[in-house]
Amino acid sequence: MTSTWISRMIIFITLTFLIGPFFIIVAAGLSAGDFLAFPPKGLSLKWYIKVFEVESFRESFALSMFLAVFGTITALVLGVPAAYALSRYNIPYGETIKTVVAAPIIVPGIIVGLALLRYLVVPLNLTITLALFLAHTALVLPYAVRVVSSSLNNLRSDMEEAAVLLGCSRIGAFIRVVLPNIQSGVLAAFILGFVTSFNQVPVSLFLSGPGVRTLPIDMLSYMEITYDPSVAALSALLALMSVIIIFVAEKFLGFSRYV
């Protein structure tokens, strides 16, 4: 049928536009030459190997992972109850709370970075890691609340009510009925939050301090000074890591069903 063919073409063209750059980055990282070029002049794995050798990349990678994982978990711990409350109850100031929690997405990063540095970190004398952790959690929270809310809205509440009627405690009903059904939503929120935190630049830029830097910041300063294909190699590896995460998630939880 022609419409299937057209359908496939549309998807193909769009995907090429979206992912083309990814292949370019992978290929540029394989270049044997000394600067970013595509098609690469000669092939070599030396830049990919170099990525693992740069010590600061290793340290900043660890920090970024830490922030992404624990920040997102904390955001979920705060956000899931909030999402639940917003969709199941008609709470006072509901709209206000929704707006407050969604705010971090709208404010430009550099303003957030400076504001936090000047009025939070310095007055309270927070350690850099703690400051980054709090900032990342706040930045991920809106995604957690929004995505989980969306999932909850699609879940009818009568199942919970039925469970409670049949003798289950409220918390029991939540754990037994609600959680399993919003699993994919929570997972999607986790992935979205993880990626947001991991790739976050402007706020981390201001809050980073001596010896404590997130990976994107490290990459940026490395790129600004060195400009060799190792950055392309690093980006390719990171993207690959994310692809694997999504792939595994899809396999185990089939979250394409959710989104």
Place this chain on the structure above:
Amino acid sequence: MKYLIALSMVLHLTTGAAQAAEKKLTISVYAFAQDAFKKVLYDPFEKICGCDLVIETGNSVERMAKIEANAAKPVVDMAVMSSHDALALARKGLLQSLDVSKIPSHADLYKSAQNPIGDNMAVGYGFYATSIVYRSDLVQIDSWADLLSDKVKGRVALPNITGTQGPLALHMLSKALGHEGMDFTKTIDAIGDKKDDIVTFYGRSSQLAQLMLQEEVIAAPVGRFAWSRFSGAALPFKWAEPKEGQTGGMNVMLMTKGNGNEELAYQFMDYWLSNEVQTRIAVMKLDSPANSTVVVSPEIAESLTYGAELINSLSMLDSGAIIDNRDAWVERWNEKVLN
């Protein structure tokens, strides 16, 4: 298991306080070539002083903002900046005057590096020249005015006014076009007239390098510290010697006020400025020496800004003038060039 994770998290978050115990010096530097500096400067120093060096890098704006934000209790003990950035910090009262008797190597420095911004607030540790890099197979550059000529129309880039190189380029262009005065108004207007012929106003020298290697640009003013990227490249590049001369700048060391770690900071500064270390740095082509007693082979000198003659010939801009006039320059630039 969960308990362990929670515990490690708490420990990780609060270890900031614990580290204060050992001897430690915190420095704020340019991100450039940190691996190399580690070999020739940081590691040897750590062995000598038996202390830990904590390095902060980044671009100058963020580093300055952090120094200012932490003024009451400085995190950074010693930093390196361009001379006008250092002057800006000094004017805000964030620096302490250096006791040069604690820096024996000080006497060996070129005169212009000894007290570059006044009141001994800073000391120069490296020079760089700024001229025009161009594709010798496509064009010949003999004057700063060539930047606005038809020769390079549509293939030329200039540094953004907001960077360090911007005012330097304006300074030399003014000379070439015969415009007097530090307000650069006529020069900025001239650039504004030609703005469609200019590919971009680059921010970082690495960005420019990529553009030149990609053949977007065939000529642009740039600092000598970026020269290694061009000299070894596959395309033929040359460093111009324009008839108006070259310009340049100096990077300086400074110490934050009241950091409580002055002893160690002085020791480090003296070490960095010593003949031994400055020679190592020069040989690795990282920076051009401010210590006049350093001697290098002509081959190495070729890649650096080396020698009293060259340094004294550079037409540098006074730091105070830069700070005082920059707002007006940007204002005019925004109006005439970016509009």
Place this chain on the structure above:
Amino acid sequence: MFQNRNEGLALALPAAVFTALLFLLPVGILLSEPFQVDGQWSIQGYIDFAFKPLNQVVFLRTLKLGFLVAFTSAIIGYACAFCIINLDGKHRGRVFGMVMLPLMISPVARTYAWIVILGRTGIVNDTIIGLGLSDTPIRLLFTETAVFLGLLQLFLPLMIISLVSSMENLPKDAVSAARVLGANWFQVFMRIILPLTKDGLVLGGTLVFTGSLTAYITPAVLGGSKVLMLETLLYQRVNVANDFVSAGIIATILILMSFGANILLKRVAGTRS
């Protein structure tokens, strides 16, 4: 719906308080600074800002690009989302993963890939010259077109995801039924698809528009200082004169624009939140 409102409030408060204290408060203080001129509250700063021609140009350009990107991504997004919906489950998951992929690549790297693609010696120019459309390479970098393409690629996935989400619940037969009854694609879109996917469009539109307004790396690298947007102008004010007052003004304008866009979209779509 559960009745105990206070219980609900207690569940939602930790998140709200966390954000309010750690985020809104510091940002609010910073943004209030431009309102204080000589110790008094005034909007003089804003007035001065609005009168400078460069600021006007930048503001309009940002608005224009924001709309263009949102509009284009909506069109492409709908086409793509519709096609994805019609795929079977296994393929759908894979295509979906691939759509999400650009979001995983660091924005820094993505933008540099564009530099290579759009350069004088890059693929686009090679194709143009190869097809004989031009004798010399066209300058694509550091133009509004480059920024547009960069932003589109950055935010299209968000639009597609939002639209697919809301399209999932389209009654499968509605479209084919309408087609059988003689409706052309335009009518199908306007009468069936659009009304039922309003939520997705509003969410996607807001994300894309807001994202385009506040994007930094993409406009900075692909547009350079010749194509300034509000966010890159903000950075310039900070970098040069430590002018946080102007920066605060720009930030507040950006926030207002985002809010405005969200409210407007909701009105147009006629949705409840």
